[in-house]
Amino acid sequence: MACLLWVAGQNKMNMDTKNRGRRHFLGTAALTLVAAPFGLLGDAIAPWAVRDREAGEFAAGGPVGGRLDAGAPVAGRGGVVGNTPMGPLKQINAGLLNVGYAEAGPADGPVVLLLHGWPYDIHSYADVAPLLVAKGYRVIIPYVRGCGTTQFLSSDTLRNGQPGAVAQDVIDLMDALKIKKAIIGGFDWGGRSANIVAALWPERCKAMVSVSGYLIASPAANKVPLPPAAEYQWWYQFYFATERGALGYDKYRHDFGKLIWEIASPKWAFDDATFQRTAAAFDNPDYATVVISNYRFRLGLVDGEAKYADLEARLAKLPEITVPTITLEGDANGAPHYPDDSAYRKRFTGKYANRVITGGIGHNLPQEAPRAFADAIVEADGLAG
Secondary structure, three states, X not given: OOOOEEEEEEOOOOOOHHHHHHHHHHOOEEEEEEEOOOOOOOOOOOOOOOOOOHHHOOOOOOOOEEEEEOOOOOOOOOOOOOOOOOOOOEEEEEOOEEEEEEEEOOOOOOEEEEEOOOOOOHHHHOOOHHHHHOOOOEEEEEOXXXXXXXXXXXXXXXXXXXXXXXXXXXXXXXXXXXXXXXEEEEOOHHHHHHHHHHHHOHHHEEEEEEEOOOOOOOHHHHOOOOOHHHHHOOHHHHHHOOHHHHHHHHHOHHHXXXXXXXXXXXXXXXXXXXXXXXXXXXXXXXXXXXXXXXXHHHOOOOOOOHHHHHHHHHHHOOOOEOOOEEEEEXXXXXXXXXXXXXXXXXXXXXXXXXXEEEOXXXXXXXXXXXXXXXXXXXXXXXXXX
């Protein structure tokens, strides 16, 4: 495994007063990942060389890599972002959970399962869903465990956030909804779950769209120390490793979430109403516990549950992903990310394409560039034939 190496470049962005304060907090260097073990990059990764802006869509069957503009504005670009109504939520018992989810589109349409990240919620896909519904897809967007209206069925169940458990929830939801196979898209935590399902249950995943590439990792790999500049990017994980961090995150979960939004998407002009709509999902009583559990497990500070041991052992081997895949990256992602897909491309052995979305797009790519994300879903479906 290679170590994380970073290159510091002077940040030349013009900033308003709010951004200056944030950049002072972050320091003046903009850090870019150039090599890494598959592991710590759980919240970021990717690039290439053609541009197709016609209708803001990808050129299906085009070259393996390319650079695309976010396209013409839709209800998710600039100013007030992502205000498309999600409609009434549904609830269903699935595995250990009562899962809250949004659903739209024809009941007999090809299923698209969209998985959100941290600290985000289902509204990351508010403007993606109608674009897919217009093309005949049935779109399902669940809240991850401990977030929004998703609740544990039993008070005796461990509030465990380990990635294997979170991915198992996806399979349990598909079983409960009687979905045999779906196109799965995700970013951040949701991207990791999509990767895991595609790798370990390929018969359930028709195709995948993954923001930031290959996100499967192991706690053992994450124990390898990194150069100081790289470690600095993971400050919140080390904060979460302490009791002070656990208490602080529980108390300031909204403030913390907003700070991460600002850091991870420095050019995203979201307004307070957009953030508050998502932040309401953070008030789930199990939210902070699940988040802390996830990051402590990933750093190897806590053990996972025994029932997921076999699953985690398979993930530790960094399994290949054989299903057709499109990987995406924003050109203004403030989270740690690879400058291109060379570090992980070999992990995708099926049909594959890598896309960088330009126009100041950050970490929350589906909400910041909904048309580009929807187009990637359609393209991945096309790759699957």
